[in-house]
Amino acid sequence: MTGRLATRLGRLARIALVALITLPLLAAPARPAPAAAYSKRIIGYFVQWAVYARGYEPADIPADKLTHVNYAFLAVNAATGQLYSIDTYADFQKVFPAKNGLPAQTWDQSAANAAGNFGRLRDVKALHPDLKVLLSVGGWTLSSPFPAVAAYLEAGVPAAKLAMGIPFYGRSWETVPATDHGIFQSGLAGPSQGTDGNWENGVFDYWKVVELAATSGYTAYTDPLSQVPFLYGPNLSSWRTAGGLFVTYESPASLAGKLALIQDRGLGGVMFWELSGDVRDVADSASLLGLMAKAFASGSTSGGARPWQWLLLAPGS
Known part of the structure; x- marks a missing residue:
C-alpha cells in the first residue's frame, strides 16, 4: 500500500x-x-x-x-x-x-x-x-x-x-422525435421542476413513471440490446409542441x-x-x-x- x-x-x-x-x-x-x-x-x-x-x-x-x-x-x-x-x-x-x-x-x-x-x-x-x-x-x-x-x-x-x-427515478427529455419511439434521438431536458413527481429538471420519481406508463398516450418499450426500459408519449410542458417525452428508468x-x-x-x-x-x-x-x-x-x-x-x-x- x-x-x-x-x-x-x-x-x-x-x-x-x-x-x-x-x-x-x-x-x-x-x-x-x-x-x-x-x-x-x-x-x-x-x-x-x-x-x-x-x-x-x-x-x-x-x-x-x-x-x-x-x-x-x-x-x-x-x-x-x-x-x-x-x-x-x-x-x-x-x-x-x-x-x-x-x-x-x-x-x-x-x-x-x-x-x-x-x-x-x-x-x-x-x-x-x-x-x-x-x-x-x-x-x-x-x-x-x-x-x-x-x-x-x-x-x-x-x-x-x-x-x-x-x-428509483427516471431521466427525461421533451421534444424528442418519435423516430424509433425516441431512442437515440435528441431532445431538451424536461419537464421543468415543479411538475408532479418531478423535483429536478429532467428527473422523475419512479412512481411518476409508473403513473405515466398507465396513462393513455404513453407506451413503455425495452431496448432489445441493452434490455433497458424507456417510455415515450406526449410532452408534459404545454408550450412544447414538437416531438414528445422520452424517459429512461428502472423497471x-x-x-x-x-x-x-x-x-x-x-x-x-x-x-x-x-x-x-x-x-x-x-x-x-x-x-x-x-x-x-x-x-x-x-x-x-x-x-x-x-x-x-x-x-x-x-x-x-
Missing part, C-alpha cells in the same frame, strides 16, 4: 470513527437480534428533505423490506473530521404526529433536539431492532473532503463489500436481471436512491423495493444473469 493511499484510507477511517461515535444517537434499546431476513444487503437512502414537499417521513419507511437505511446527508468538516447537520430543524426539531405504530413526538422533545428525523429513526429502530441506520456523509456538493473511489479498489475491497446502485423486469447478476457474482447487495421515489405500496408488483426484498429473502434462489449483464462487471467495461 502506497503512503498516499494509506493517508487517504487513514483519513476515511477517522471520518468513519466520528460517524460511529454519532451513530449511538440512533440506537434502540438493546434487544436480541432476530435471524437475518435477507441473504443480501438492501440499502435504501432516506433523504432529509423528503419531509417537506414530498411528504415522506421516517414513519413511512417499509423497514421490514430493508437491511439498512442510509440517511442523507450529513456534512463533514474537512479540517477536523467532525460531522454536522445541514438542516437542524428537520434532523432534531420538527415534530411528527403519531403514524404507522410510532408515537407522536412532543414539543419538549423538539426543545431538547430529540425530535425530528433522528428522533423518529430511533422510534423506527425500536420497532425493527435488526435494521441498521447509517449516516451518509457528503453527497452532491458536500463530497470534496473524500478521496477517489479508486482508493477502495486499489485497496482490494472484495465483491461481498460492494453494493450495486439502483435508481421490475430490468431490476430482476440486475438482482440475478448480484447473486451470480457474489456482490454484497443493493443500494438505491431513494425511498420516497418508489410506489408507496411495497406489496404492489410495480414496487422496486418489494422486488428486492423478495429476491433476497433468506432461502430464495434466482436464475442466472443474461449474457448482456455480464458486461456490466467485465474487466475493462
